[in-house]
Structure formats: structure tokens, C-alpha cells
Amino acid sequence: MSDFVCHGDIMYSETVEKLKVCEDSYLVVQDGFVEGIYETLPEKFQGMELKDYGRGLIIPAFSDLHIHASQFVQRGVGMDKLLFDWLNDYTFPQEARFASMDYAKNVYDQVVTELLRQGTFHASLFTTIHYDASDYLFHALADKGMYAYVGKVNMDMNSPEYLCETTEESLKQTERFLAEHQGKGTVQPILTPRFAPTCSEPLMKGLGELAAKYHCGLQTHLVESLAEVKWTLELFPGYGSDAEIYERNGLLEHGPSIFAHYIFPSQADLDIVRKAGSVTVHCPDATTNITAGIMPAKALSEKEIPIAMGCDIGGGQHAAVYRQVARAVQLSKLKEFYEPEGNGRVTFAQAFHMATKAGGSVFDRVGSLEKGYRFNALVLDGLEDAGFTLSPEERAERFCYGGDDRNIIGRFIDGKEIVLPE
Amino acid sequence: MSDFVCHGDIMYSETVEKLKVCEDSYLVVQDGFVEGIYETLPEKFQGMELKDYGRGLIIPAFSDLHIHASQFVQRGVGMDKLLFDWLNDYTFPQEARFASMDYAKNVYDQVVTELLRQGTFHASLFTTIHYDASDYLFHALADKGMYAYVGKVNMDMNSPEYLCETTEESLKQTERFLAEHQGKGTVQPILTPRFAPTCSEPLMKGLGELAAKYHCGLQTHLVESLAEVKWTLELFPGYGSDAEIYERNGLLEHGPSIFAHYIFPSQADLDIVRKAGSVTVHCPDATTNITAGIMPAKALSEKEIPIAMGCDIGGGQHAAVYRQVARAVQLSKLKEFYEPEGNGRVTFAQAFHMATKAGGSVFDRVGSLEKGYRFNALVLDGLEDAGFTLSPEERAERFCYGGDDRNIIGRFIDGKEIVLPE
Numbered sequence: 001m002s003d004f005v006c007h008g009d010i011m012y013s014e015t016v017e018k019l020k021v022c023e024d025s026y027l028v029v030q031d032g033f034v035e036g037i038y039e040t041l042p043e044k045f046q047g048m049e050l051k052d053y054g055r056g057l058i059i060p061a062f063s064d065l066h067i068h069a070s071q072f073v074q075r076g077v078g079m080d081k082l083l084f085d086w087l088n089d090y091t092f093p094q095e096a097r098f099a100s101m102d103y104a105k106n107v108y109d110q111v112v113t114e115l116l117r118q119g120t121f122h123a124s125l126f127t128t129i130h131y132d133a134s135d136y137l138f139h140a141l142a143d144k145g146m147y148a149y150v151g152k153v154n155m156d157m158n159s160p161e162y163l164c165e166t167t168e169e170s171l172k173q174t175e176r177f178l179a180e181h182q183g184k185g186t187v188q189p190i191l192t193p194r195f196a197p198t199c200s201e202p203l204m205k206g207l208g209e210l211a212a213k214y215h216c217g218l219q220t221h222l223v224e225s226l227a228e229v230k231w232t233l234e235l236f237p238g239y240g241s242d243a244e245i246y247e248r249n250g251l252l253e254h255g256p257s258i259f260a261h262y263i264f265p266s267q268a269d270l271d272i273v274r275k276a277g278s279v280t281v282h283c284p285d286a287t288t289n290i291t292a293g294i295m296p297a298k299a300l301s302e303k304e305i306p307i308a309m310g311c312d313i314g315g316g317q318h319a320a321v322y323r324q325v326a327r328a329v330q331l332s333k334l335k336e337f338y339e340p341e342g343n344g345r346v347t348f349a350q351a352f353h354m355a356t357k358a359g360g361s362v363f364d365r366v367g368s369l370e371k372g373y374r375f376n377a378l379v380l381d382g383l384e385d386a387g388f389t390l391s392p393e394e395r396a397e398r399f400c401y402g403g404d405d406r407n408i409i410g411r412f413i414d415g416k417e418i419v420l421p422e
Numbered sequence: 423m424s425d426f427v428c429h430g431d432i433m434y435s436e437t438v439e440k441l442k443v444c445e446d447s448y449l450v451v452q453d454g455f456v457e458g459i460y461e462t463l464p465e466k467f468q469g470m471e472l473k474d475y476g477r478g479l480i481i482p483a484f485s486d487l488h489i490h491a492s493q494f495v496q497r498g499v500g501m502d503k504l505l506f507d508w509l510n511d512y513t514f515p516q517e518a519r520f521a522s523m524d525y526a527k528n529v530y531d532q533v534v535t536e537l538l539r540q541g542t543f544h545a546s547l548f549t550t551i552h553y554d555a556s557d558y559l560f561h562a563l564a565d566k567g568m569y570a571y572v573g574k575v576n577m578d579m580n581s582p583e584y585l586c587e588t589t590e591e592s593l594k595q596t597e598r599f600l601a602e603h604q605g606k607g608t609v610q611p612i613l614t615p616r617f618a619p620t621c622s623e624p625l626m627k628g629l630g631e632l633a634a635k636y637h638c639g640l641q642t643h644l645v646e647s648l649a650e651v652k653w654t655l656e657l658f659p660g661y662g663s664d665a666e667i668y669e670r671n672g673l674l675e676h677g678p679s680i681f682a683h684y685i686f687p688s689q690a691d692l693d694i695v696r697k698a699g700s701v702t703v704h705c706p707d708a709t710t711n712i713t714a715g716i717m718p719a720k721a722l723s724e725k726e727i728p729i730a731m732g733c734d735i736g737g738g739q740h741a742a743v744y745r746q747v748a749r750a751v752q753l754s755k756l757k758e759f760y761e762p763e764g765n766g767r768v769t770f771a772q773a774f775h776m777a778t779k780a781g782g783s784v785f786d787r788v789g790s791l792e793k794g795y796r797f798n799a800l801v802l803d804g805l806e807d808a809g810f811t812l813s814p815e816e817r818a819e820r821f822c823y824g825g826d827d828r829n830i831i832g833r834f835i836d837g838k839e840i841v842l843p844e
Contacts, residue, residue: 073807076823077816079751080769106809291755317748318824326739329501333713338760347502385495387528394499401498402740404826 003030004415005045008053008379009392010037012060012369013353016301020370021392027058029375032415036371053379056409057395061376063122063359063367064321065219066260066281066310069111069137069150070095070128076317083290091314092160095128104133111319112140113421117405118320119378120311121413122359122366124149124219124258126192129165131173135180142187145413147363147376149258151192151219152177156203158235159194171206178214186363189214190255195221196232196245208250217255217362218246222280223269224261225292241268243278252276256362260310261286262300263293270303279306279362282354284327286315294335297328297354298344308359309351325351325400348397379410425452426837427467430475430801431814432459434482434791435775438723442792443814449480451797454837458793475801478831479817483798485544485781485789486743487641488682488703488732491533491559492517492550498739505712513736514582517550526555533741534562535843539827540742541800542733543835544781544788546571546641546680548614551587553595557602564609567835569785569798571680573614573641574599578625580657581616593628600636608785611636612677617643618654618667630672639677639784640668644702645691646683647714663690665700674698678784682732683708684722685715692725701728701784704776706749708737716757719750719776720766730781731773747773747822770819801832 006027014020028035028045038045074090081089097103115123123141125148127134134152141148152174156167165173174191181189191207193199199207210216223229223242232242239245243259246252252272259273262280273280282295297307309328311321325348332346360367366376383395383403390398399407411418428449436442450457450467460467496512503511519525537545545563547570549556556574563570574596578589587595596613603611613629615621621629632638645651645664654664661667665681668674674694681695684702695702704717719729731750733743747770754768782789788798805817805825812820821829833840 073810076748076820077812079748079819079823080767103809107807110807285752288752288756291759293759294756317820326498326501330707330710333710334716334756337713337715345502385529385532387525388495390499397501398498398739401501 002049004049004051005029005041006051006053006058008056008058010058010369011392011396013349013357016353017347017350019349019352019393023392027369029415032375034369034371034373034375037369053381053410057380057383057392058369059378059380059396060356060360060367060369061121061378061411061413062119062321062355063308063363064120064311064355065124065258065279065308065359065362066283066312067123067125068313069108069125070098071314072107072111072114074314079289079317086290088160092163096162098128098130098133101132101136104130104136108133108137108140111137112144114319115146116144116411116418116420118322119405119408119411120319120321121376122147122363124190124362126151126153126219129153129155129163129170131177134177138181138187138189142185144418145186145416147366148187149190149217149219149362150187151190154193154203154207155198157200158197167200167203167206170203171210174207175210178210178216182214182216189216191216191218191251193220195224195228196242197228197235201236204245204249204251211251211254215254217257218251219258220246220260222259222262223264224287226264229264241266241272243269243272247272247276252278258362260312261292261295263287263295270305273305279308279358281308281310282324282328283310283312283316284324284331285317286310286312288331289317290315294331296335296343297346298332299342301350306358306361307354309355320404321355322400322403325355328354348393348400352396352400375412375415377412378408380407381409382407424471426471426473427451427463428473428475428480430478430480432480432791433814433818435771435779438775439769439772441771441774441815445814449791451837454797455787456791456793456795456797459791475803475832479802479805479814480791481800481802481818482778482782482789482791483543483800483833483835484541484743484777485730485785486542486733486777487546487680487701487730487781487784488705488734489545489547490735491530491547492520493736494529494533494536496736501711501739508712510582514585518584520550520552520555523554523558526552526558530555530559530562533559534566536741537568538566538833538840539842540744541827541830541833542741542743543798544569544785546612546784548573548575548641551575551577551585551592553599556599560603560609560611564607566840567608567838569788570609571612571639571641571784572609573612576615576625576629577620579622580619589622589625589628592625593632596629597632600632600638604636604638611638613638613640613673615642617646617650618664619650619657623658626667626671626673633673633676637676639679640673641680642668642682644681644684645686646709648686651686663688663694665691665694669694669698674700680730680784682734683714683717685709685717692727695727701730701780703730703732704746704750705732705734705738706746706753707739708732708734710753711739712737716753718757718765719768720754721764723772728780728783729776731777742826743777744822744825747777750776770815770822774818774822797834797837799834800830802829803831804829
């Protein structure tokens with residue numbers, strides 16, 4: 001692997017609330033990792049290949065911890081429908097089609113290309129109940145060197161007949177998925193019970209046993225809406241909270257636990273998630289589109305609950321997770337407007353952290369450009385108007401509020417430059 | 423002017439709530455107007471030039487009734503700031519620079535190009551207090567054949583010293599602007615008191631006299647936030663509502679009246695606006711960014727208050743008004759979530775109407791593709807994924823939720839195809 005130096009403006013999250021900006025600086029890449037950032041390039045690096053991006057802005061590649069890969073082709077349509085009509089008219093029939101491998105290959109190839117295009121190189125993805133299709137996505141992501149978790153979905157109750165597994169078959173196919181894919185590189189399998197209402201207690205218990213056997217993490221939806229919370233507790237009468245279902249069944253002990261939405265946590269949900277070191281996922285557009293509510297992101301952050309970001313295709317309409325950075329700031333303003341008690345504004349710096357370093361925390365040294373992190377990075381350009389200059393933070397902010405993939409002029413994974421598929 | 427026929431899928435708003443869709447149809451353009459739409463092309467038109475867009479989607483060009491042209495270069499930056507810091511740190515210093523014509527030309531040329539790029543061919547724009555810069559924007563829009571209102575801004579109180587006019591000078595320059603630009607074509611001058619708190623009663627009275635003398639309309643901000651409503655009524659103690667200030671000073675009688683935001687109307691504001699036939703302007707991103715609140719769009723629509731759409735650059739972050747179509751649907755869901763009493767969801771069809779036909783209503787026969795309307799239109803493409811087809815409504819919806827200017831493959835004004843400036 002060749003080593004090199006990038007010159008430009010460099011920005012990454014130092015902490016949850018603080019951006020580190022190095023203007024007009026040199027970033028040294030060695031063996032695919034960030035060796036260091038320098039205002040003046042030290043003499044020992046002066047012979048290395050120099051990629052000079054001028055006023056280009058070098059940032060970490062994005063991390064997106066909640067994507068329904070199978071719903072990619074329904075993004076941004078049918079958004080007038082209420083949740084259950086949307087699921088029954090679009091989502092479930094769509095997911096059923098992943099029994100066909102031709103269908104799965106077409107969709108999942110498009111997903112991988114779009115994630116690369118939008119600069120999301122670290123992702124946690126739901127597929128469907130289908131083993132072969134899930135296997136295909138796993139390898140498609142691995143082939144590009146992406147950092148990802150892929151979960152074959154479990155559903156053994158309260159699901160359309162044509163998408164409902166038996167408990168036994170669900171566990172069998174899940175174990176096969178773990179056994180075949182565990183420990184194979186930058187992509188890892190993850191347990192993916194769709195959400196508590198579609199998974200019986202015996203299924204949850206069985207998944208907990210697989211978690212222990214294969215040292216595997218969990219992704220699911222948690223306390224997404226008031227209706228979901230109520231329904232879940234009716235379906236699981238022995239449990240005191242949504243999170244307790246996963247805790248008591250042993251799903252939080254053997255790998256990262258990733259909880260999407262997390263809008264209405266009870267004190268028990270907070271305690272369990274904090275104890276387990278789980279990561280929650282803010283999906284602003286999606287939870288608006290399905291009228292779930294607004295995540296209390298600022299309040300959660302003050303309680304030291306980790307928050308990552310998700311585009312949540314197809315509840316969300318676009319794969320660009322950087323747009324969710326802007327949306328998280330916007331929704332926090334509305335949250336504060338409507339529920340001032342205990343809520344506050346999310347800053348751009350905090351939202352950027354969610355979509356980079358926080359999401360990256362479930363992988364190995366990705367999501368930042370600090371020394372020792374992998375050089376998984378983007379170069380942004382074209383964010384200033386003719387005759388005007390903006391600070392690096394302002395350029396990053398404008399990109400998240402109104403930029404698009406044309407502003408991404410460089411893409412790197414493990415120090416290797418990525419060329420987009422045609 | 424050459425006549426021609428366009429073939430493709432055609433969609434426009436028939437009423438506030440209803441889209442008209444003509445799949446696989448022929449639209450005949452004669453003398454720059456829509457002659458008709460046909461499933462089979464009548465024999466008498468068969469010799470005309472045919473532009474075949476296949477599955478391309480032909481829609482009306484967009485109408486945007488609230489743009490601060492002078493704030494273009496600050497879009498999408500500084501969004502963490504509270505309104506008054508944002509105004510004082512970004513907006514006002516920025517607006518002051520329009521005293522320089524070099525500066526104004528650079529910014530306004532970029533604005534015009536961006537509006538054409540985003541398919542907004544009908545617009546109502548604020549400039550600044552400066553006569554020469556406002557004159558330049560007026561002619562830049564007219565040169566492209568756009569349909570527009572341009573208003574030199576009035577501010578004679580509660581404004582930074584460097585942006586504050588005397589009442590006399592404000593009226594003098596406004597009269598000059600009206601006299602020089604009235605009746606000159608597709609672009610028209612419009613009275614533009616910034617908002618009531620920055621305009622004294624004598625200024626409002628003088629503007630009312632100019633409205634009568636020059637048969638001129640009005641654009642301003644109305645009942646934008648609870649703080650603004652309170653402040654306005656304190657500053658105008660003899661008035662019972664924000665709208666009454668404009669009514670009693672004779673500003674609603676001589677042309678269209680365009681009221682941006684309109685989030686907190688009192689009964690008097692509703693009565694006055696309905697009586698005057700005013701158009702309100704929904705600016706979803708901007709009123710979120712400045713934390714004003716959410717326009718009660720569904721409730722206003724049920725009260726038969728006309729609602730157009732605005733990108734509200736620079737409170738809004740992007741000139742693409744079609745994105746505000748999606749945002750209007752999204753915000754109506756949050757409005758209903760937080761204020762279920764009397765509020766409801768805005769459908770995609772309603773939001774599309776706001777950004778096309780409703781906004782177009784203040785101009786002459788633009789914003790629809792019904793017979794007799796000007797052929798001011800866009801052709802959209804690239805909205806389907808490989809291997810999938812979407813209905814015309816779904817393609818339009820996806821465009822508004824996640825599309826961009828690359829999806830606009832044809833642009834027409836008065837039947838003439840527009841080539842974007844380099």
C-alpha cells in the first residue's frame with residue numbers, strides 16, 4: 001500500500017461538541033492510517049507523494065447506522081401514506097421480492113454504489129428475511145472494502161404471511177448467516193430482530209443464544225413511537241421496558257447494540273442502554289416522514305447516551321446521511337419550540353459528530369482523522385460562491401444543508417482512493 | 423416563435439388538492455402557450471416539430487414567492503445562530519455590501535443562474551435598500567425572460583444604522599424604482615417594506631400613496647413569529663393586527679399582496695387577507711431554521727387562504743423550491759403531531775400546487791399546463807431506478823423529496839427552450 005500526503009483544510013470531530021479544524025495543513029497517510037496532521041510538512045515526509053487539494057476540505061467518511069437496504073427503490077415515494085398503509089402497500093411487498101436473487105442483485109448493487117457516491121463507507125444495514133439475498137449484500141459491501149454490519153431480518157409474528165418465518169426457520173437461517181460470515185473482514189453479520197412486535201419471546205431467546213455462541217451484536221428499532229411502546233409492552237407482559245426485552249434475552253452482551261430512533265425512552269430504557277454501552281441512531285427525516293416524533297437528541301446527549309445518525313432508507317428519502325446532519329439541527333429547533341422543558345438545540349458540530357465519529361465507534365478506528373484512525377475520508381469542494389470565501393466549518397455546514405455528491409471530489413477507504421462504479 | 427409538440431408524461435395541478443396526470447401524451451405549444459394535451463396527436467398538428475421525451479415528465483416551471491436575493495451567498499451557513507445574531511452577524515453586513523455595484527452584479531448574476539438551474543422561472547424577490555443594485559437584478563431577470571416581482575426594500579427604523587434610510591429617502595428611491603420599472607414586461611416592481619417593525623407609520627402611509635399612484639402590489643413578512651406579532655402591535659398601537667397596518671395604509675388595493683410565513687394569523691389577519699385576495703407564502707425550511715414555528719398550512723387551506731411556496735434564501739438554505747414541497751408535507755406531519763387540534767396533513771398534491779399554480783397566480787397565466795397557460799415548463803428524467811417504473815406522481819414526489827437539478831433535462835419559458843449560462 002502506498003503512503004502519501006494530502007494537503008488541504010482538514011476537519012473532524014474531536015469530541016461530541018467540538019470540531020477540530022486544521023486549515024492549510026498536511027495529513028500524512030501511512031499503511032492506510034492517519035499518521036498525523038501538520039501545519040508544515042516535516043522533512044521526513046517530504047519525499048512522499050503529495051495530493052494537493054488546495055482549499056478542498058478533507059473530512060472523515062460518513063457512518064450511517066440505520067439503513068434498510070431492501071427499501072432503497074421505494075425511497076421518496078408514497079410519503080403521504082400513514083405508516084401501516086406505507087408498510088403494507090410499499091414496504092412488505094417490496095421486501096418479499098428479495099426471494100428472487102436477480103431482484104436482490106439489482107437492488108443491492110444500486111445500494112452499494114449509492115452509498116459510495118454519497119460518501120457513506122461505514123454502515124449498519126437491514127436486509128430482509130432472505131438468506132441468499134442477505135449473503136449477496138454482505139459480499140457486495142465487502143468487495144468494495146466498506147465497513148459494515150449486515151443483518152438478516154427476523155420476523156416470526158405480526159407480519160404479513162408472505163414475510164413471516166417460523167421461529168425455528170428464523171433461528172436456523174440466522175445461525176447459518178452468522179456461521180458463514182463471522183470474522184471475515186471489514187463486514188460483519190449482526191442480529192436483526194425487526195422490532196419487538198414482530199419477534200416472539202422464544203425467537204428473542206434463541207437470538208440471545210446465538211449472540212453468545214457467535215459473539216455477535218444487535219441492531220433493531222427501539223421506542224420508536226408511543227404506539228409501538230404500548231404495543232410492545234402488551235406483547236411482552238413480563239417486561240418493564242422495550243430495552244429490557246433485549247437485555248434479559250442476552251442480546252446486549254456480545255457485540256455492539258444499535259438502537260434506531262429511540263424517541264420515547266423510559267428511565268429503564270435509558271439505564272439499560274447506558275449500562276450496555278449501546279449506540280442510538282437519530283433518523284430525522286424518517287421519523288418525520290412516519291410521524292413518529294422527534295428524538296430528544298440534546299437531552300440524550302446531556303445524559304451521555306451515544307447518538308449516531310441514520311438515513312433510514314426507505315422511511316428516509318435519500319441515502320445522503322450528511323443531509324441528516326442539517327435535519328438533526330432543524331428538528332432540534334422544532335423540538336425545543338414545542339417541548340422547551342428539558343430539550344435544547346443540537347449544534348452543527350454535534351450533528352456532524354453523530355454522522356461521523358459516533359457512528360464510526362461500532363467499527364474499528366473509523367469516523368475521525370485523528371492519528372491512528374483509518375484514512376477513510378472524503379474531499380469536498382465547490383462549496384464557495386464566486387468571489388466569496390467560507391471557513392472550513394461553514395463549508396461543511398453548507399454541504400450538509402444543501403450540497404450533494406458533486407461536492408465530493410475524493411473518496412478514500414483504508415488509504416485507497418475509490419473510483420465509483422459506472 | 424416556432425410551434426412544436428412535446429411528447430411524454432404530463433402533470434400539473436388542476437385544483438388545490440388534485441393533480442392532473444396525462445401519461446404518454448402530446449402537448450401542443452402554439453405562440454408560447456399550451457394549445458392542448460392529447461392522448462393521440464390530432465392530424466392537424468402532425469406536421470409540427472416533435473420533441474419526444476419518452477418517459478420524461480413534463481411539469482409546470484416552479485413559482486417561488488419569497489426569496490431574499492441579496493442573501494444568496496449566505497445560504498446554509500451560520501444556521502446554529504439565533505435569529506438576531508444571524509441577522510446581525512451575517513444578513514445585515516451582507517446586505518450593506520450591495521452599495522457596491524461590483525458586489526451586486528456578482529451576487530445577482532449567480533442568483534439568476536441558480537433560479538434557472540433549479541427550474542424557478544416565476545419569483546418574487548426582495549433586494550436591499552439600494553436602488554442601483556435593485557435595478558440591476560430587475561434587468562438581469564428580465565433579460566432571461568423570467569416572470570418576477572422585484573422589490574427595493576424599505577427600512578426606516580429598528581435597523582442597523584448602516585442599513586437605515588430616512589423616511590423621505592426611502593419613499594423617494596421607491597418612487598424612482600416604480601417610475602423607472604413599471605409596465606416594462608415580464609418583471610414588475612413591487613412595494614417591499616421589510617416588515618412592520620422596520621417601517622414607520624409615515625413610511626407605510628407614503629408607500630400606500632405610491633401603491634395607488636403606480637398601481638403596485640406589496641410583498642412583506644406577516645405574523646412570522648409570536649415575538650414579531652407582539653413587537654409589531656406595540657410599535658403600531660392604533661392597529662388591531664399586523665395585516666391591518668397594510669390594509670389601512672392602502673397597500674392591498676392596487677396589485678397582488680404577498681405575505682411570507684403567515685404562521686400566527688389572528689382572525690383579523692385572516693379576514694383582511696381573504697378580503698384582499700392576498701397570497702400567503704409557506705417557507706418550511708426557513709421558518710424551521712429561524713425557529714419561528716410551523717405554518718398551519720392545512721388549516722389555512724381549509725379556510726381558503728391561498729398558499730404559495732418560498733425557498734426564503736437565506737433563512738432557507740437552498741434555492742430549489744421543489745425541496746420545500748417535500749418539506750411542507752413533512753412539517754404538516756409534525757404540526758399535526760404537536761398540535762392535532764384543527765391541523766392536518768398537507769398532501770404532496772397540495773404542496774406541489776403551492777410551488778406551481780398558487781405561486782403562479784400572481785403572474786399572467788403561469789404555473790399550470792392547462793390550455794391557455796404559457797408553456798413555462800420543465801422536463802424531468804432520471805427518477806426511476808434500473809429495473810423499476812414509477813407513476814408520474816411518484817416520480818414527481820421523488821424529485822421533490824430527493825432529486826436535484828440534474829433531473830431537469832428541459833427548461834422552457836414562453837415556449838422557448840432555455841440554455842443555462844455557463
